Amino acid sequence: MTTESDFIQSEHITHTPAPPITDLNGAYGVVQRMRNRLQMAVRGRDEVIELMIVALLSDGHMLLEDYPGSGKTTLAKSLGDCIIDDKPDDDIVTFRRIQFTPDLLPSDVTGTTIFDPNTNRFFFRAGPIFAHVVLADEINRTSPKVQSAMLEAMAEKQTTIDNRTRRLDDLFFVIATQNPLDLAGTFPLPSAQLDRFLFKVKMKHIQREAELEILASARARKAGAGSDLPRVTRTEVIDARGVIESTIHVAPEVRECLVDLANATRADQRILQGASTRSLVLMIPALQARALTRVRDYVSAEDVEYLAPYIFGHRLELAPGTDSVETVIRECMARPLERLARASLRR
Amino acid sequence: MIRRLLGGWRHPVRVLAMAMAALSLAWGVALTEGLVAAMVGAALGTVGGELLGRSRLRTGVTLAGLWLLTLVAWKGGALALTTEFLASEVGPGNALAGVGVVRFGTLAFALVAGLRAVAVRRPAALAFELGFIAVALAGVFASHRDGVIARPLWLSDWAWQQGIDPGQVFLAIGAGAVVLLAVLLVAEQKSGRALSALLALFGLSFLAVTVVNVVGAPTPHPESVLGLTDAGQGQPPRPTDGGTHHGPDNGDGGQRDPRERGDGGGSNGNDAGDASASGGNDAGDGGASGNDAGDGGGSAGNDAGDGGGSSGNDAGDGGGGGDDAGDGGSGAGQDASADITMPMYPTDGSIDPNTPPPQDGGANRPPPSEQLSDDQAPSNSPAPMAVVVLDNDYSPPSGAYYFRQEVWSQFNGVRLVETARNDVDRDIADEFPTFEQRVRDVVGSQGRTRVEGLVALLVNHNSPFALESAVSFSPAQNPNPQRFQRAFRFSSLAQSVDYRRLLGHNAGDPRWTPDVRTYYTTPHPDPRFGQLARRIVEQRLPQRLRRDAFAQALAIKLYLDHELIYSTRARHAGVPDPTLDFLFGDRTGYCVHFAHSAVFLWRSLGIPSRISTGYHSDESNRRGGSTIMLRGGDAHAWPELYVDGYGWIVLDIAAERNLDPPGQAPDEDLQRILGEMARQQPPVPNQPPSQQPLRPRPRHNYGRAVGYGLLAVIASVLAALYLVKLWRRVVPAFARPASLPRVTYRKALDLLAEAGLAREFGETRERFAARVGETAPSFAKMTDAHLAAHFGDPQKREAPTREAWRTMLRDVAREIPGRTKRWRRVLGLLNPASWLDAR
Structure with a gap:
């Protein structure tokens, strides 16, 4: 069946298909x-x-x-x-x-x-x-x-x-x-x-x-x-997801850092409910995507530092009377990030 | 947690420290009200400075405002004091106090507030604030620089009494201050490294204490007297010129040595000096001394002594005739009034117009001491002057050891002074021996036993002294140059015959020429001496002994023992003839008066006699191994008479009544310590050094061991740090390609760290690179390459070549110098631990 919206969109279909994203x-x-x-x-x-x-x-x-x-x-x-x-x-x-x-x-x-x-x-x-x-x-x-x-x-x-x-x-x-x-x-x-x-x-x-x-x-x-700026197609977006997932490298130290970070939130007195494992799983693709936006083919500490507040901010349950969640996360992050940074000078 | 604790306390601690610093600085300048105002002003200034620093006022405006405030308060205070209005309204005293409050309060407020405000804005300025506290603290101890440990007196006296070397106390105080300042410093620091800095400072303080043991406590300059003495003034004014006298310096109660004859002349000058030295306070007395100037010298000697004697303690000594000035000084302590008066025999001046004032003193020459001796426990100054170690076990018949230093036998019209002749009194030494030296005449050998001993002087003396009667002096090695000024040995023929055995012997020596005999028997012109002497002899001696010279002398001595009253406060100063004033007056005085009275009485009967000065120490003061510690208060003058065959016999007057408070007992620990120190000297000094191999006893100096150990540890740590630094600097040149990303980047980090740029804890490398972008823009590129090499997919990476790494490094290395200060880089280059910041 044809709807009005379909009709409107049909003009876009004439658009030349872009080469596949590989x-x-x-x-x-x-x-x-x-x-x-x-x-x-x-x-x-x-x-x-x-x-x-x-x-x-x-x-x-x-x-x-x-x-x-x-x-x-x-x-x-x-x-x-x-x-x-x-x-x-x-x-x-x-x-x-x-x-x-x-x-x-x-x-x-x-x-x-x-x-x-x-x-x-x-x-x-x-x-x-x-x-x-x-x-x-x-x-x-x-x-x-x-x-x-x-x-x-x-x-x-x-x-x-x-x-x-x-x-x-x-x-x-x-x-x-x-x-x-x-x-x-x-x-x-x-x-x-x-x-x-x-x-x-x-x-x-x-x-x-x-x-x-x-x-x-x-x-x-x-x-x-x-x-009139160029747009992207649905297929391109989905292909890009696949490319990112398979190509952007996540170093073992980065994964360790995520686990350390989760543990830090769980150990912190000010946090009643720490970061869940699922949030870490979700975080990996996000880190990869973020690395891409920064034109990198590897995930770096900067990505972790940048995304962590957005990813954990709504997932952590804070004890009453604590400071802002951003502050808490930043403090929890310092130690894992330090370890991650130092890792690069190790053999 | 420590930091949190410190952080909470830093404001109260700072307020307190600033208040105390203001107190120390204002001390001696401000009146009591001013001191309180300065403390309050400093405390308020800390708070005000903090608020000012956090306000939006520009720093320059703040400082200018504070300066203006000070100016207004200071000038306004001066104006208020120079006009009559304020003084007439509230009274001069209140006006002075009020202006002091305003001035010192404002000054302290402005100074502290300015420091604080700047420190709030610029953390580096904290150094000025801490420096202010440090300077204030140092001011209290400034007089103790160069290893002079006598100041402040209240502290060093206390330490000596506890048997502690004051130097250690000062070091401990200094170390404590360092730690306190460090705590303040750390409390201000926000970064994590501050705690390690605190630890390092603790280590440094500890090191300072131990290293001082390695190097030895700082030694005073040669010209200053050991810490024990008061130093500078050392020389008591001695009127030498007069030739007459020189006193025994015993007088000096103080630490300073008694005798320095050299000074003689300027008695006044010196005295004044002393006075100030001792207390600073006595300025007033100075005036007094001025007056006495005339008196002079002799007394001066004494005085000085007093002054020296730490003010506190010896006040009593004041006695010496000459003392004036000196006393004044001490006076500060207790008997100010007495001291001020002075000179015992002021008259000389009048009598002998020709002689310069100093002489006068001489004339009077009060001997030294102020103290009397006899039985009384030496009371006053407990400061040790010398240590005598006797080789023989000798017990004097009189119950006391008499160490003769000088002799007064020439009558100058008022009193006895040192002789101007060279054919008499040849049984003492004028100079310290440089080889074994016999005295020119050894008189009398009957009834005497040979006693040898070592004397170690803690303060400078003008001439050596020995147990009466000296035979020879010889030099000795100074057992501990840090503590003793010099050492010498003596050999004496000390009296062993009991006094009763002396009855029946003639007085005087038949070998004397009539001239000499006349000299030793020159009486005082006043006829009352003769009358009194004859009355005593008639009343007290049985018929058969009335012609016996020694019996006569003894009778007079016993009479004087009974009749005279000992008091160091009675100086009989300001009268033409103190002896007359004393003996035919209230009969209250001290050893100099006693000795003169006895000699004049004896001479009126034709008994050859004289006065000796030096030290007197009761036999009961002898401690382990015949160690005798001579203290300032042991200075003494005593009468002697010549008994044919036996030589000069001490027949001291021991007054039965004593108005002075009992003195302090000698500090036995100190005596023991000093004795042991002195004893390290090998007993036989005369042999050539070559035959006498020095066998230093192995001494276990744990402080030294620990100090050297620590130094070695520190040196090796430093060497290791520099080696690591060097290695990290050169290794990129030949590292394996796989390591290049790591070592090259590390070297760049080292360079940045030397320029003072280090990554903070938890800071990502990218963020750090962005932060230092201003200094080294190309560092960001290097960081990316480095991270890509480490975090990137190892399979897909095409690594930059060695050349590329080198180029990146060169870019960074070139950019840093252009954008950092040269001194910062030099410091960084020298800093052995800079690479620890490169993380």
Whole structure:
């Protein structure tokens, strides 16, 4: 069947297929193209863009916490925009946004079966979750029932509707947001669900210069500036994931460092619940992706230092009355990082 | 945890240290109120400086403001003192105190606040703050530089009394101060290396203490007197010129030596000096001395002594006639008033107008001492002056040892002084022996036994002394040059005959010429001496003994024993003839008065007699192995008469009544220690050194062993550090290609470390490279290559060539000098441990 969105996208299919991604250069090209488009679309958020690309390339999901109007939606939408769906016949679109409300039902997210009087049969109508990039806005505002539906989708890349399991696309990337203000009437995400997110990023207010630039360039962007920049295809992204995983080298010392770091969080008095093993497993691809964005073919201490706060920040449960989680993580990291740094001078 | 502890305490500790530093610096400059104000100002300044340092004020503005504040307070104080307004409102005393409070409080506040404010902004300026504390502390001990250990007196006296070498006490205090400063320093440091620095400082302090044992405690300059004495002043003013006298210097209670005749002349000058020396306080007395100047010299000798005697203790001594000035000094201690007065026989001046003032002194020459001797325990100055070790077991019939140094026999119209003739009093030595030297005349050998001994002088003396009566002197090796000024040996014929056996012998020597006999019997012109003497003889002697010279002398002695009262406070100063004033006055005085009284009485009966001066020590003071420690308070003058065949016989006056407080008993430990030190001298000094192989006793000096051991350890550690440093520097030239990424990068790290750039704990290499990017931009490239070599996939890596590594290293090495200070690099190059920072 043909939907309106399919129609809109069909024009993109005419796009010449890119050569397949087989090496790091190609993978880095993917990164570059996404970065350029996103940076053009959203000013002053380079760090979040970087993290978003890392998350996308490491097959993780991302939780943004910020105030309204700070560019979350624009960012997610731009990401969807820069991915070309080169598999148009699978009913999966590049971008969907779900605004979560307390009265939302799981079927509003996943889709539902509808009776077609013409054929006298039920057919499945896919929900917004069937997309490459899904923006789950204010995810903490909906009921746990809906949240758990999202949970399965994010963890398994599949969803079960009417007792029938349907697969989501390989490139299924969720950007969820939650509003730190007005906590009244919210359903805080349980820690199990928080664990599904690779990163939790607290967006800070952008720099003055960047903000001025946004104001200055608002008209140009409305007019579609940057929309002609090269995009990437779904296949390219998935190929790049494979290349990264197989090519970027993770030294044994780096893995030791991760384990040391996890142990440090578990031993710290200020942390009630330390880092989980799963978080370490998820971290490896993230580190590799990050190394790629830095044009390296190996994971270095810098990657660990950079990503650890985003990866562990929402997973650690702090004892009451402790400082900020960033401080705690930084202190836990010092010793493993020192060991990692010294390792390079050893034979 | 230690650091946290230190961190919590550093502010209180700093406040306290600053307050104490301000107190030390203001001490002696400010009045009590000013001192309190300085302490409070320093404490407030610490707080204020901290606040100023954290404020947004520019450093220059802060300092200028503080300087202005000081200026205003100081000038304002001067203005308030020079105008009458304030003084008339609140009274001069209050005005002075108030201005002192303002001035010193403000000064301390501004100084400390300025230091603190700068230190908050620039941690390196902490050095100035700690330096301020160190200087204040050093100021207290500054007078003890060059190994002079006598100051501050209260501390060295205490140490001596405990039997501890004050040098060790000072070292311990210094080490403690170093540790305290180190603790303050470390408390300020944030980095992890501070703790190791603390340990190193502890080690250094320990090393300092032990190394001093290796090298020996610092020795005083030759011209200064050993730490034992008060030094500089050493020389008591002795009126030598007068020729008359010189006193026995015994007087010096103090540590200084008694006799330096040389000085004679300037008695006043010297005295004054002494005074100040001892206390600093006595300036006032100075005036007094001025007056007495006339008196002079003789006394001066004494005084000096007093001064010397550490002020505290000997106050009592004041006695000596000459003492004036000196006393003044000591006076500070206890008898200021007494001392001030002075000279016992001031008159000389008047009598003998021709003679210069010093002479006068001489004339009077009070002997030395202030103390009397006799029975009384020497009271005053406990400072040891000399140690005598007798070779023979000799027990004097009089119950006391008399060490004769000088003789006064010439009557100058008022008192006895040293003779100007060269045919009398030839039984003493004027100079220290350089070879075995006999005295010119040995008089009398009957009833005497030969006694030999060693004398080790702790302070300079002008001439040697020996147990009466000396036969010969010979030089001796100084057993411990750090403690003793010099040593010599003597051989004497000491009296062994009991006094009763002397009855029936003639006084005087038949071989004397009439002239000499007349000389020794020249009486005092005052007829009362003769009258008194005859009355005593008639009343106290049975008929048959009335013609016997020795019996007459003994009767007079016993009479004087009974009638005279001993007091070092009665100086009979300022009268024309102190002896008359004493004997026919209140009969209260001390040994000099006693001796003159006895001699004048004896001479009025025609008995040849004279006064000897030197040291007197009760036989009970003899300790193990005939060691006698002579102290400042043992200085003495006593009368002697000549008995035919027996020579000069000591017949000392022992007053039955004593107004002085009992003196301190000798410190037995000190006596024993000094005795053992002195005894290291081989007993027979005369043989040529070649025949007398020195066999140094093996001494186990653990301090030295530990010190050398530590030095060796430190030297080898240093050598090892430098070797490692060198190795790391050259190894990239010939390392295997596989090691190049490591050793080349390591060398670059070493270079950066020498320039003061080191990676912090937990800092990643990339972050470090970014941090030093300003100094060495190409280091980042090298870091990437290094990390890629180590963390990259070993199978796929195509490593940079040796040439590429070399180029990278050269780039880094070239960039560093252009962007770091030269002194920083030189220091880094010299620092043996710089490579430890290269991690």
